Amino acid sequence: MSYVRLVDVQKRFGQVVAVDRLNLGIEKGECFSMLGPSGCGKTTTLRMIAGFEDLNEGEIHVGDRLLSSSRKRFYLPPEKRDFGMVFQAFAVWPHLTVYENVAFPLRLRKLPTSDIERRTHGALEATNLLDVAQKSPASLSGGGKQRVALARALAINPDVMLLDEPLSSLDPHLREEMRFEIKDLQRQFGFSIIYVTHDQSEAMALSDRILVMRLGVVQQIDTPLNVYSHPANRFVFSFIGLSNFLDVERDGDGPCRVAGGGGTLPVSPPAGMGSRLSLAFRPQEVGFGTKGTVDGEVQRKSFLGEVVDYQIKVGEQSVRVQTGRRSPGPEAGETCHLDIRRPFWYPAEEPEG
Amino acid sequence: MSFSLKKGETFGTAQIILFLSIAILVIVVAVPVLLIFANAFWDNNGNFNLHDVMNVLREPDTYQALLNSVIIASGTTIGSTTIGTFFAWLVTRTDLPCKKFMKAMFLVPFMLPSFIGALAWKMLLSPRAGYINRFFMDIFNLDEPFFNIYSYLGIVLVEIMYLFPFVFIQVCGALERMDPTLEESARISGAGLGTITRKITIPLVLPSILSGALLIMLYSMAHFGTVAVLGIENGIYNIPTLIYERIHQSAGSFESIRTGTVLASVLVVSAAFIIWMQNKILSKGHFQIIAGKSFRPMELKLRGLRIPLLVACCTYIAITIVLPTAVIFLVGALPTYGMPFTWENLSLENYKFILFDNQLTKDAIFNSVSLGLSAALITMFTGVMISYVIVKMKVRGKGVLEFLGMLPFSVPGSVIALGVILAWSGKFGINIYNTVWIILLAYIARYMAFSLKANSAALEQVHDSLVEAARACGATMWQALKDIVLPLVRPGMLAAFFLIFLPSLRELTVSIMLYAPTTRTIGVAIYTLNEDGETVVSAALAGVALVLIITGQSIINRFIARTTKG
Numbered sequence: 001m002s003y004v005r006l007v008d009v010q011k012r013f014g015q016v017v018a019v020d021r022l023n024l025g026i027e028k029g030e031c032f033s034m035l036g037p038s039g040c041g042k043t044t045t046l047r048m049i050a051g052f053e054d055l056n057e058g059e060i061h062v063g064d065r066l067l068s069s070s071r072k073r074f075y076l077p078p079e080k081r082d083f084g085m086v087f088q089a090f091a092v093w094p095h096l097t098v099y100e101n102v103a104f105p106l107r108l109r110k111l112p113t114s115d116i117e118r119r120t121h122g123a124l125e126a127t128n129l130l131d132v133a134q135k136s137p138a139s140l141s142g143g144g145k146q147r148v149a150l151a152r153a154l155a156i157n158p159d160v161m162l163l164d165e166p167l168s169s170l171d172p173h174l175r176e177e178m179r180f181e182i183k184d185l186q187r188q189f190g191f192s193i194i195y196v197t198h199d200q201s202e203a204m205a206l207s208d209r210i211l212v213m214r215l216g217v218v219q220q221i222d223t224p225l226n227v228y229s230h231p232a233n234r235f236v237f238s239f240i241g242l243s244n245f246l247d248v249e250r251d252g253d254g255p256c257r258v259a260g261g262g263g264t265l266p267v268s269p270p271a272g273m274g275s276r277l278s279l280a281f282r283p284q285e286v287g288f289g290t291k292g293t294v295d296g297e298v299q300r301k302s303f304l305g306e307v308v309d310y311q312i313k314v315g316e317q318s319v320r321v322q323t324g325r326r327s328p329g330p331e332a333g334e335t336c337h338l339d340i341r342r343p344f345w346y347p348a349e350e351p352e353g
Numbered sequence: 354m355s356f357s358l359k360k361g362e363t364f365g366t367a368q369i370i371l372f373l374s375i376a377i378l379v380i381v382v383a384v385p386v387l388l389i390f391a392n393a394f395w396d397n398n399g400n401f402n403l404h405d406v407m408n409v410l411r412e413p414d415t416y417q418a419l420l421n422s423v424i425i426a427s428g429t430t431i432g433s434t435t436i437g438t439f440f441a442w443l444v445t446r447t448d449l450p451c452k453k454f455m456k457a458m459f460l461v462p463f464m465l466p467s468f469i470g471a472l473a474w475k476m477l478l479s480p481r482a483g484y485i486n487r488f489f490m491d492i493f494n495l496d497e498p499f500f501n502i503y504s505y506l507g508i509v510l511v512e513i514m515y516l517f518p519f520v521f522i523q524v525c526g527a528l529e530r531m532d533p534t535l536e537e538s539a540r541i542s543g544a545g546l547g548t549i550t551r552k553i554t555i556p557l558v559l560p561s562i563l564s565g566a567l568l569i570m571l572y573s574m575a576h577f578g579t580v581a582v583l584g585i586e587n588g589i590y591n592i593p594t595l596i597y598e599r600i601h602q603s604a605g606s607f608e609s610i611r612t613g614t615v616l617a618s619v620l621v622v623s624a625a626f627i628i629w630m631q632n633k634i635l636s637k638g639h640f641q642i643i644a645g646k647s648f649r650p651m652e653l654k655l656r657g658l659r660i661p662l663l664v665a666c667c668t669y670i671a672i673t674i675v676l677p678t679a680v681i682f683l684v685g686a687l688p689t690y691g692m693p694f695t696w697e698n699l700s701l702e703n704y705k706f707i708l709f710d711n712q713l714t715k716d717a718i719f720n721s722v723s724l725g726l727s728a729a730l731i732t733m734f735t736g737v738m739i740s741y742v743i744v745k746m747k748v749r750g751k752g753v754l755e756f757l758g759m760l761p762f763s764v765p766g767s768v769i770a771l772g773v774i775l776a777w778s779g780k781f782g783i784n785i786y787n788t789v790w791i792i793l794l795a796y797i798a799r800y801m802a803f804s805l806k807a808n809s810a811a812l813e814q815v816h817d818s819l820v821e822a823a824r825a826c827g828a829t830m831w832q833a834l835k836d837i838v839l840p841l842v843r844p845g846m847l848a849a850f851f852l853i854f855l856p857s858l859r860e861l862t863v864s865i866m867l868y869a870p871t872t873r874t875i876g877v878a879i880y881t882l883n884e885d886g887e888t889v890v891s892a893a894l895a896g897v898a899l900v901l902i903i904t905g906q907s908i909i910n911r912f913i914a915r916t917t918k919g
Contacts, residue, residue: 078540085541091534095556105542
C-alpha cells in the first residue's frame with residue numbers, strides 16, 4: 001500500500017470544481033510531481049494534503065494516520081501533520097535570524113535544548129547555512145532564503161516534504177543548481193517529495209513519477225519518460241515538450257489528406273477514428289524527405305545554435321521543424337517534403353470552451 | 354555645439370526654478386518657524402537667554418500645560434493603538450460578519466472633525482446639562498453626573514474615537530499585504546493560531562503599529578480642538594490651547610508672545626523627535642513582507658465569539674459615530690439647548706438662520722470655501738513645482754529644498770499660526786494681521802507638506818526615460834513637461850487639491866489664532882458660537898459643515914474609484 005493516499009478527493013470553491021475525484025498513491029521516498037497550467041488544481045491538491053484546505057469529498061491518509069475525511073468530518077490541522085513545506089515566496093521570517101527560523105519548529109515541539117541545537121545545526125549544515133546562521137534572512141539572496149526555508153522544513157526530519165513551486169522565484173541558473181540540492185537532500189534524509197510546478201523540465205529532472213492535471217482532472221500519472229513518449233491524450237502531448245498538430249481528413253479507411261491542401265499522408269491511423277483527425281508530432285521527430293510525403297514551403301529558417309528551427313507552411317496550416325545544425329535543409333522560400341517519423345493520432349480538436 | 358548650448362539653457366531654467374522653490378518655502382515656512390525660535394531664545398536686547406526660557410517653562414501654568422500634553426497624548430496613543438490594532442486584526446484575520454462594511458465604518462472618523470465630535474460629546478455628557486447625564490440622573494435620582502466629560506479621561510476618550518483610524522488603516526494595510534505563506538509556514542511547522550499571532554503576525558506588523566502610534570502621538574500633542582472644547586471649562590490646558598489662551602487674552606503683549614514661542618518651540622522639537630523616531634522605525638524595521646501570488650490568509654474562526662464581537666463592533670460604531678453625528682443635527686434643530694427631542698421642538702429654523710439670515714455664519718461659510726479653494730489651488734501648483742525639483746532635477750542645492758520640504762511635516766498648526774503672526778504683523782514692513790490674507794498664508798504653510806507628498810509620489814511614477822523619449826523626439830524641455838509630465842502627474846495634483854481643500858473647510862487650530870471679526874472661518878464660527886452659549890446655532894453650523902465634508906468626501910471617493918479603475 002502506498003504511503004500517502006488520496007481517495008476520491010474532491011474540492012469545490014463555490015460552483016467551481018477545483019479538484020475532481022482524485023485517486024493517488026505516493027510511495028515512501030518517492031519524488032512525485034504535480035504538473036499543469038495555472039488553475040489546474042495542483043496547488044489546491046497540495047494544500048489539501050498540507051491541511052490548509054478541507055475536502056468536499058474523499059479521504060487523505062499518510063501511513064496508518066488519517067489526515068482528512070469528509071465522511072467522518074475529520075480534519076487534522078496543518079500544525080499537527082508533521083510535514084515539511086517550502087513555499088514559492090520563501091516565507092522566511094524577517095524578524096528572526098536564520099538560526100531562529102530553523103529552530104522554530106523544533107522549539108514548538110518542546111524538545112530539550114541540546115536536541116534543538118543539534119538538529120538545527122544539522123539542518124543548517126546540510127543546507128550550507130552555518131556561516132550565516134546569526135544573520136537576518138532578509139540580508140540573504142533569493143537562493144539563500146530558499147535554503148533557509150528548506151532547512152526549516154528539514155529540521156523536524158519529516159517523512160513527507162511538500163514543495164509548492166519552490167524554485168520559480170529564483171534565477172534560471174540558480175534553479176538548476178537548487179534542483180540537484182533538493183535531490184541530494186532527499187537521498188540523504190530519505191523523505192518523500194510532493195512537488196508542485198508548472199515547469200515541465202523541473203518535473204522531468206526531479207521526479208520518479210509525474211501527474212499531469214488539467215481543470216481539476218488527472219490526465220496521466222506515469223514516469224517522466226512515459227509521459228513524454230506515450231502521452232495519454234492530446235493535452236499531455238501538447239503540454240510536455242514542443243508539439244505540432246496537423247488537421248487531417250479521411251474518407252472511410254482511405255488515405256489521409258492534410259486539411260486545406262498539402263498532400264496525402266503515407267502513414268495511416270488505426271481504423272475507426274472517424275473522418276476528421278489530428279496528427280501530432282514533435283518538431284525534432286521530422287526529417288526532410290523525398291516526394292510522396294507531406295508538401296510544404298519554408299517560411300522562416302532560424303539558426304538557434306545546436307539546432308536549426310524551421311517554420312513551414314503546409315497548405316493553410318503551419319508547423320515547426322527542428323533539425324541538427326549539421327544536417328542539410330532547404331532555405332527560406334523553397335518547397336520541401338516532410339517525413340514524420342513518430343506520428344500520434346488524436347480525434348480532431350473540439351472548439352475550446 | 355548646439356548640445357552644449359541646450360545644456361546651458363536648461364541649467365539656467367533649473368537654477369531659476371530651484372531659486373523660486375527655495376524662496377517660497379523660506380518665506381512661507383522657514384521664516385515663521387525661525388522667528389519663533391528667535392523670539393523664544395533671544396531677549397529684547399538681542400542676547401541669547403536660556404535663563405528666561407527656563408523661567409517660562411517653570412511657571413506653574415506652562416509646566417502644567419506641558420505635562421497635560423504628555424498625559425493626554427500618552428493616554429490617547431495607548432488607547433488608540435490598542436483599539437486600532439484590535440479592530441484591524443478583527444476585520445482582516447477573523448471570520449467576523451460584514452467585515453467590508455465594518456472596515457468602511459471604522460474609517461469614517463477620519464473625515465469627521467474631532468472638535469465637532471467634542472462638541473457633540475459635550476452636549477451629551479457635560480456634567481449638568483448633558484443629555485445622557487440628565488437621563489441617568491433623572492432615572493436613578495443621582496446627585497452626581499453619570500460621567501463628567503470635562504476631565505482627562507473624557508478628553509482622552511474623545512480623542513481616541515477620532516484618532517484610532519491612523520493605527521487601524523496602517524495595520525489593516527500591513528495585514529492585508531502580508532504574504533499569507535509567512536503564517537502558513539509557521540502553521541506547518543507546528544504552531545497553532547495563538548502562537549502564530551504572538552510570534553509571527555504581531556512582530557511582523559509591529560513597525561506599522563508603532564508608526565501609526567507615533568503619528569497619533571504627534572497629532573495629539575499638537576491637537577487644539579478637543580482640549581479647547583472639553584478642557585478649558587475645568588482648567589485643563591495643553592500646549593496649543595495655552596498658546597491660544599495667552600495670545601488671545603493679552604492682545605500680543607511681549608510676555609504672552611514669549612510664553613507662546615517657548616511653548617511652540619517645545620512642540621516643534623518634540624514633533625521633530627517623533628518624526629525622527631518614526632523614520633528610524635520605518636527604515637530599520639520595515640520588513641519586506643509583501644507577497645506575490647497567494648491564497649487568502651487564514652481566518653481565525655471566532656465560533657461562539659462571532660456574534661458577541663459583531664454586536665460589540667456595531668455598538669462601538671453606534672456610540673462613537675452615529676450618536677454624536679445625530680446629536681449635532683438634532684440639537685441644531687432645537688430652539689434652545691436642553692429641550693427634549695420631540696417632534697414639536699424640532700425645526701429647520703436654525704439651519705435657515707445660519708444659511709440665509711445671519712451675516713456672521715454666512716461670512717464664515719464664504720470665507721472657509723474661498724480660503725480652502727485658494728489655498729488648495731496655490732499649494733497644488735507650487736507643490737508640483739517644488740516636488741519636480743526634489744524628485745527629478747539634478748541640481749546642486751536641492752538638499753536644502755528637501756529639508757525645507759520636510760519641515761512643514763513637523764510644524765503643528767498652532768506653531769504656524771504664531772509664526773505668521775510674528776512674521777507678518779509689521780516686522781518686515783508688511784502688516785496683514787487681522788486680514789484674510791494672513792489666514793491664507795498660514796493655510797499654505799500648513800498644507801504644503803500634503804501637496805509635496807502627493808505630488809512627489811506622482812512624479813516618482815513618471816520614469817525619466819519618458820521625458821528623455823520626448824526630448825529625443827525633438828521636444829524642448831518645456832514641451833516635454835507640458836505634454837508628457839503634466840498629464841501624467843495630474844491625478845497626483847488633483848489628489849493634492851482635495852487633500853487640502855477638505856481639511857481646510859473644517860480647519861480650526863490655525864484660524865482661531867488669526868481670525869478678526871469679519872474673517873471667521875466655519876471652524877472658528879462653530880467654536881466661538883459655542884463659547885458664547887449659542888449652542889443650537891453652533892450645532893446647526895456644525896451640521897452644515899458635516900454635510901459639506903461628507904459630500905466632498907464622497908465626490909472624491911467616487912472620483913478616485915473611477916480613476917483607479919480606468
